[in-house]
Amino acid sequence: MIPAEFDYVEPSTLEEALQILAARGEDAKVLAGGHSLVPLMKLRLAQPGVLVYLGRIPGLKGISLDGQRLRIGGMTTHAEVAASPLVRQHAPALAQAAHEIGDRQVRARGTIGGSLAHNDPAADLPAVMLALDAEMKLRSASGERTLKAEPFLVGMLETALRPDEILTEVSVAVSPRSAYVKFPNPASHYAITGVGVALQGNGTVTAARVGVTGAAPLAYRSAGAGAALTGRSLSAESISAAANAAYDGRELLSDIFASAEYRSMLVRVLTKRALEKISG
Numbered sequence: 001m002i003p004a005e006f007d008y009v010e011p012s013t014l015e016e017a018l019q020i021l022a023a024r025g026e027d028a029k030v031l032a033g034g035h036s037l038v039p040l041m042k043l044r045l046a047q048p049g050v051l052v053y054l055g056r057i058p059g060l061k062g063i064s065l066d067g068q069r070l071r072i073g074g075m076t077t078h079a080e081v082a083a084s085p086l087v088r089q090h091a092p093a094l095a096q097a098a099h100e101i102g103d104r105q106v107r108a109r110g111t112i113g114g115s116l117a118h119n120d121p122a123a124d125l126p127a128v129m130l131a132l133d134a135e136m137k138l139r140s141a142s143g144e145r146t147l148k149a150e151p152f153l154v155g156m157l158e159t160a161l162r163p164d165e166i167l168t169e170v171s172v173a174v175s176p177r178s179a180y181v182k183f184p185n186p187a188s189h190y191a192i193t194g195v196g197v198a199l200q201g202n203g204t205v206t207a208a209r210v211g212v213t214g215a216a217p218l219a220y221r222s223a224g225a226g227a228a229l230t231g232r233s234l235s236a237e238s239i240s241a242a243a244n245a246a247y248d249g250r251e252l253l254s255d256i257f258a259s260a261e262y263r264s265m266l267v268r269v270l271t272k273r274a275l276e277k278i279s280g
């Protein structure tokens with residue numbers, strides 16, 4: 001359980017960090033909270049030649065409201081997201097998900113950028129990112145690009161991030177009518193299944209997004225559940241129609257924690273609970 005040898009640097013500017021990543025390529029790994037990367041290094045599943053710690057770089061942390069979007073720096077911790085009055089008011093699903101991650105210690109060190117870059121299939125945030133129409137800002141020495149959650153989240157433990165890029169900021173659509181619920185693994189608290197929902201419009205739903213994590217190898221947005229809600233007001237019937245549609249006929253995971261059949265039931269039940277949380 002001892003990692004292989006590595007170099008360690010603490011750049012004080014983003015430009016410096018990006019230059020190191022550009023120079024070292026796949027040999028370099030960004031270090032944020034370390035809660036996913038360090039265990040992988042101890043198991044020797046990751047053996048970076050150099051760790052580039054982002055914690056000394058100003059400007060990578062913080063939460064602000066910018067018109068109809070909330071902007072969150074990549075190094076903002078889960079605890080900061082969960083406690084933010086802005087997030088709680090404008091994107092409650094995100095505050096609820098961040099509050100449910102792991103335990104107090106994990107939330108104090110783990111970051112929004114680290115969690116999304118790691119893209120664990122049982123992580124909470126991917127479902128919320130899909131529900132809240134998130135955009136990821138990726139910086140490299142050669143420029144910047146912005147990706148929506150769907151192209152960003154590529155596969156199990158895989159994203160569109162290149163080795164020379166840093167996820168500097170995540171933005172989500174202001175969605176006061178949003179909620180997240182999960183069925184947690186009792187030991188780690190990772191989501192055996194988790195569902196995030198966001199509704200636009202007061203009364204009649206003008207747009208609905210439902211994100212599901214933990215159930216499938218990759219978090220997904222349920223088109224069926226969104227369609228079942230759009231153009232209707234939230235009622236027992238529309239909630240039930242959305243819950244029944246949320247599984248979407250996907251190929252679901254089956255492992256020691258839950259069978260695929262059990263997960264499909266969780267998708268239905270949790271979608272219903274998330275919508276009931278919004279309807280009060």
Ligand SMILES: Cc1cc2nc3c(=O)[nH]c(=O)nc-3n(C[C@H](O)[C@H](O)[C@H](O)COP(=O)(O)OP(=O)(O)OC[C@H]3O[C@@H](n4cnc5c(N)ncnc54)[C@H](O)[C@@H]3O)c2cc1C
Pocket residue numbers: 029030031032033034035036037038054074075100101102103106109110111112113114115117118120122123124125161165166167168188189190191
């Ligand atoms: C005991 C335990 C319980 C947990 N429970 C949960 C849970 O219930 N739900 C949940 O969702 N998660 C859970 N986690 C994971 C937790 O959310 C981690 O914080 C997260 O997965 C990684 O974030 P980090 O900041 O620690 O990233 P790190 O471990 O530092 O990095 C993870 C990966 O992302 C890369 N990276 C980090 N930041 C950036 C960036 N800004 N740009 C580009 N690449 C970057 C790193 O190079 C590395 O590959 C748990 C972890 C532990 C140890």
